[in-house]
Amino acid sequence: MANQEEIKKVELQFNQEIEKIGQESDLEQLRIKYLGRKGLLTMMLRSLKDMPLEQRKVIGPMANKLKETFEHHLQIKKEELKAGGEIKQSIDVTRPGKKINLGHLHPLSIVLRQVVDIFNGLGFAVAEGPEIETEYYNFDALNLPAEHPARDMWNTIWLDGSKSQNQKERLLLRTHTSPVQIRYMQSHKPPVRIISPGQVFRFEATDQTHHFQFWQLEGLMIDEDINLGHLRYIIEAFLSRFFGRKIQSRFEPSFFPFVEPGLQFSISCPFCKSKGCSSCQKLGWLEMGGAGMVHPQVLRNVGYDPKKFQGFAFGLGLDRLAMHKYHIPDIRLFYNGDLRFIRQFKL
Ligand SMILES: [Zn+2]
Secondary structure: OHHHHHHHHHHHHHHHHHHHHHOOHHHHHHHHHHHHOHHHHHHHHHHHHHHHHHHHHHHHHHHHHHHHHHHHHHHHHHHHHHHHHHHHHHHHOOOOOOOOOOOOOHHHHHHHHHHHHHHOOOOOOOOOOOOEHHHHHHHHHOOOOOOOHHHHHHOOOOOOOOOOHEEEHHHHEOOOOOHHHHHHHOOOOEEEEEEEEEEOOOOOOOOOOOEEEEEEEEEEEOOOOOOOHHHHHHHHHHHHHOOOOOOOOOEEOOOOOOOOEEEEEEEEEEOOOOOOOOOOOOOOEEEEEEEEEOOHHHHHHHOOOOOOOOOEEEEEEHHHHHHHHHHHHHHHHHHHHHHHHHHHOOO
């Protein structure tokens, strides 16, 4: 009659024997030896009925489990032998190999990495912040109090239930990456030299050049003697490296509540040397983004002394940079997940 030790012995023996088998006919012999009508394991199972109930309860499941295991191993070995045989017959070293599909970066990720690289080289660190922001960080701290008409410039997406909360705590999807400036300045003393790339959200219809979700790149530099000349240098140095040719910038007055003076900047078209082409709509200049000297009230809001420190901030669209660089005609292509588009950017 079988006991636990015997079962283990049979298992060990089976494992050693199956290892050595090299052809299918031997495998069949092995099956008969263990699982045939008079096989070792078959006999054990048959002896179960003569066992006392207590012993049967232990040995029964063990032996049945082992039967399943043996059958499984035999099956696997059979397939292995079959496959090995086929390989021997059909290997043809001149046949082209199977193409391996590797994943690769999204064009926006490629551009983001280039941008971070260039700014690291100019001495800027990368700061990040949450995409779900409070009303305070998105607006108030940036010099846009509750009833300020300039709030209409940003078509805000509010989060469910947020209307009933304390006004400063109300939640929204950030409409720009500027709140990261505030969070960073609150926790760091000047000098400050950061960029904060990230996704932002606006409640607006999509078309060729607009999307409700897009990437912004924000830059901030604060120190004791910073002026607009530094801003211009940084913008031109960055974009010249990004496009791989000398870029000139052009600044015009504009309005953003968190800068004074506020500016809008364009760059000489990198594709036609300002002669006019389809990229710049024959203007010779490409609109790039907004900028300005950080408003003294914003500096006060984070505990900086505006008499001692000043600096510039700028923001531009990463999507637009990528569209210019790769001549992509429609911003929606970045977000619709169409692999036929994305596969074109393998580097
Ligand atoms: Zn052009």
